[in-house]
Amino acid sequence: VGVGVGFGVARGVAVGVAVGMAFGVVGGVAFGVAGGVAFGVAFGVAFGVAVGVAFGVAIWRPENWLIVVPLNSISIQNRSFLLPRITPIPLPLLTARLKSWLRKDWQLGLENIDQLLRYTLQFIPVVNAINQVLAETPPEQMIYRISQLAENPYSWKLVKFASASLAEELKLEFFGGLNIFSSSKRVSSAPTRLDTPSRATATGFWYLYEKEPKKATAAFKKVRSFLYGEEMFLLAQTLTKFRAAKNPVTIAEIETPNFPPEPHLRPTTWEALKGLCCVVEDTQLIVKATSKSARAFALARAIGQLREIRDNADTLPQAERDLIVGIARTWQKALESIATSTGDPSITKPVENPYVIGDPVEGYLFVGREDTMRELEELWITNSHKQSVVLFGHRRMGKTSILRNVAKSSGADTQVVYVNLQPLGAISLGMGEIFLAISDEISDAINLSPPDTDELLKLPQRTFKLYLKQAIQKLDNKRLIIALDEFETIEDLINAQQLPPNFMAVLRGFVQMSPKIAFAFAGLHTLEEMTEDYFQPFFASVIPIRVGFLNRATTRQLLANPNPDFLLTYEAEAMDRIDDLTFGQPYLVQLLGFLLVRRYNEQTFEEGKPREPIFTVADVDAILEKNELFQNGRYYFTGVWGQAGQDAPGQQDILKALAKCSGNCDSETDRSANRVMLQELTGLDESTINNALETLDRHDVIVETEENVKFAVELFQRWVVKYQCE
Secondary structure, rough: OOOHHHHHHHHHHHHHHHHHHHHHHHHHHHHHHHHHHHHHHHHHHHHHHHHHHHHHHHHOOOHHHHHHEEEEEEEHHHOOOOOOOOOOOOOOOOHHHHHHHHHHHHHHHHHHHHHHHOOOOOHHHHHHHHHHHHOOOOHHHHHHHHHHHOOOOOOOOHHHOOOOOOHHHHHHHHHHOOOOOOOOOOOOOOOOOOOOOOHHHHHHHHHOOOOOOHHHHHHHHHOOOOOHHHHHHHHHHHHHHHHHOOOHHHHHHOOOOOOOOOOOHHHHHHHHHHHHHHHHHHHHHHHHOOOOHHHHHHHHHHHHHHHHHHHHHHHHHHHHHHHHHHHHHHHHHHHHHOOOOOOOOOHHHOOOOOOOOOOOOHHHHHHHHHHHHHHHHHHHHHOOOOOOEEEEEEOOOOHHHHHHHHHHHOOEEEEEEEEEEHHHHOOOOOOOHHHHHHHHHHEEEHOOOOOOOOHHHHHHHHHHHHHHHHHHHHHHHOOOEEEEEHHHHHHHHHOOOOOOOHHHHHHHHHHOOOOOOOEEEEOOOOOHHHOOHHHHHHHOOOEEEOOOOOHHHHHHHHHOOOOOOOOEEEEEEHHHHHHHHHHOOOHHHHHHHHHHHHHHHHHHOOOOOOOOOOOOOHHHHHHHHHHHHHOHHHHHHHHHHHOOOOOOOOHHHHHHHHOOOOOOOOOOOOOOHHHHHHHHHHHOHHHHHHHHHHHHHOOOOOEEEEEEEOOOOOOHHHHHHHHHOO
């Protein structure tokens, strides 16, 4: 009534004064104005009181409240409430009763509140009870409880006012009603608050519902240390990135996030986000692919995934449902806009196999090494002083391909000369024979006559130094990079006493003779492993660059887009299966792709079995069942196994023990073991185990996570089981 009277008086006085002024003007200035004002005030007060009382009675219904209160004073002893249905005036003791329900059983209390709000207007006691119980909730339960509140609330204002002030909201609405004649902008809502954990959490869920994930991210950042806090922060952050992408190019530029560890608070949401990540990877193929077939199939996969997300929207939590559906709708529209540019592939003859096994790759097959290429370009092209480097990494990881490709894109002021040292595994004429091989490659690259062979073998250092000076003079303003592949050959030759121990010092002297010369080494070993004295001078002047495994997105690109005319494609699950088997080892990825294309041609054109031009998980498994994969890749597998027999003892024993623990390789648990288990299986002492594991990890043969050890490449594990454990 008080609110109604205040509202009515204010409005009545305004109306009365206006009427009085009009009456005064008509009646005359002297009596009209005085009489009009008096009449207006009297009329306004009377009218305001009348309207206020009517407004208060109509809206707040105090008679309903007055009738119920005495009855409740009787029924409360029987633990029951007679709830008024048509008045919003807070009922005495209702807040206390609601708090009791919520403290006893939060979920059941929320269900009771839902029923209460369906049949009454007791919103104020409900908000007060929820906020007071949340204020005393321990941190480990905070986010879970508010997520239950946001699960399917009767009104989302319950979530909002778990953060914003309800009193402030009512005040803003009241004064907004008084200012109906004002031209100033009306304040429509009380602001959310982040000053307590419960308010910050509620703000996060509220802004997810309002489809403002950036604000939700800022809110959840306040509670990242709480249980489920990191998950909700990553969820909001991911949705922020996804929502900002509006076209295929920006979708393809998204860096797919790392998902939080299970169990999840929002499992269905993360499943939908996983689907959106698959769409990102397919869109990357669409944008980068030159093959119309690859683009067409990737586009079909992506649109199908988006439709599935939209069709299953009812399974998503209400807070982020509309946000995710909106993202899926936007992306689908963006991808459908380019659907007409994809072709309809048809295959009438055997598909030319685009995958390369064994040889260095170039062109479309050279993918995923942008960071390495960029670093080499910075060191060799943009830097006036050329820096020597060593590329090291796992066997057949693509180091040679990097050197070959960087030689083609080295720019106008840099000449890269590639030299393969592997054919020099056995020499009899000392360092002169090495310099002869390098000189031949320099001669071919810059069209400079090679030095006299006899002079080079007789006086290798002096003759080669003079030849390098001639090469620099011939190149004029260009810089010379000498890329020595398989550089562990040098170490082998030194150990075999076919090269003098000071050979690396000699090379270093050539580097120091001019800032226009640098060396690039590529091989298996790290600088830390090359501890002999003859390598020490290079430690301080050579930059190490690790060449690692391909990531999942790059593996997909390599498989689906080997060349512009490739007419076959893969199911997303098949590409993921290959990535799981190879861990992104580029040679093995190429090998599996090669065998799959050969299988398709055999089935379709030799055996006459019509089939879809799509590789499935079943096709990948069929390749695994045959021995041809291990036969074709035997040099890779035996090479890794042979390297494990060198340096730190016990490596092969550990690999055998780890392989025996593998079971059927169907689960992550089956594929791993811990150090204690390995010590029991091998009988090796702890020091030997630790040194061997450190070496295997450095060589990318195994990976160690927390307390477990497993093979990095599952195919190598299968090879060990088949050929070393039988």
